Amino acid sequence: GEDVEQSLFLSVREGDSSVINCTYTDSSSTYLYWYKQEPGAGLQLLTYIFSNMDMKQDQRLTVLLNKKDKHLSLRIADTQTGDSAIYFCAESNSNYQLIWGAGTKLIIKP
Amino acid sequence: KAGVTQTPRYLIKTRGQQVTLSCSPISGHRSVSWYQQTPGQGLQFLFEYFSETQRNKGNFPGRFSGRQFSNSRSEMNVSTLELGDSALYLCASSLGTGEEEQFFGPGTRLTVL
Numbered sequence: 001g002e003d004v005e006q007s008l009f010l011s012v013r014e015g016d017s018s019v020i021n022c023t024y025t026d027s028s029s030t031y032l033y034w035y036k037q038e039p040g041a042g043l044q045l046l047t048y049i050f051s052n053m054d055m056k057q058d059q060r061l062t063v064l065l066n067k068k069d070k071h072l073s074l075r076i077a078d079t080q081t082g083d084s085a086i087y088f089c090a091e092s093n094s095n096y097q098l099i100w101g102a103g104t105k106l107i108i109k110p
Numbered sequence: 111k112a113g114v115t116q117t118p119r120y121l122i123k124t125r126g127q128q129v130t131l132s133c134s135p136i137s138g139h140r141s142v143s144w145y146q147q148t149p150g151q152g153l154q155f156l157f158e159y160f161s162e163t164q165r166n167k168g169n170f171p172g173r174f175s176g177r178q179f180s181n182s183r184s185e186m187n188v189s190t191l192e193l194g195d196s197a198l199y200l201c202a203s204s205l206g207t208g209e210e211e212q213f214f215g216p217g218t219r220l221t222v223l
Contacts, residue, residue: 033211042114042200042214043153088153096141097166098212102152 002026006089006101013109018076020104022089025070029091032065033098034074037086046074046087076106084108112137114203114215122221128189131218133201135182139213141165141206142184144176147198147217156199159184160206188220196222 004024012018024032030051035043049056049063049072056063062075076083089101115134123129135142143166144156155168159178178184182203188195198219202212 035214042216043202043212044214045211048211095166096160096206097155097158098143100145100153100155 002091002093002099004089004091004099004101006087006104008102009105009107011107011109012079014079014081016079018074018079018083018106020074020076020087020089020106022072022074022101023070024072024089024091024099026091026093026099027067027070028094031092032063032072033088033090033092034061034063034072035088035090037088037103039085043088079106079108081108081110114201114213116199116201116215116218118218119216120219120221122223123191124223125191125193127191128187129191129220131186131188131199131201131220133184133186133203133215135184135201135203136213139203139205140182141204142178142182143202143204143212144184144186145200145202146170147200148196153200156186165206191222193222196220 006022033048034046036046037043060077064073086103088103090098117132141160143158146154158166162178173189176186198217200217201215204212
């Protein structure tokens, strides 16, 4: 069945780049999303990428998509303490449904 | 434009009781999805409603049910509560017509004692 996998934790030093990885199984996905959840809050869309794109950049965020390997990554440049959150990867299927990863908790070390 | 609202924000119930959660989507959005979020299981999809019809359903028991009204507002009901139902219940709205963004509410924190 459809599945999205992510590492549960990532620890980086403040000022370094963070790279959060995600793999998915549904090759028919049209859009892939990155959501951010801060403590005690709902999920907020960070960015998304259309499946015919390889890369999308938005300020400090860079999304890379390798459709052949079904691999998606989110790079956060110059990671700040305010970036501490759980990051969810999701893909959309043909039934208008989002399939979610378990979330990666980003921990920032001073 | 007002965001997605969920009521109540916090709820405490005891085992065996039932509970109803409410979600008001963004104006103009016709799709409402419900998720259960727990530390151990992550984000689990419950169901999605579009134009008052359940369009997608996750793998939850029949104790979990929902409905959507003509104004797109949605309710979720859980009957015969169990301790394991303690979770953050998130509602998300979208246009529902294609591959578009889901906007999330702040969630309802349900604690079952």
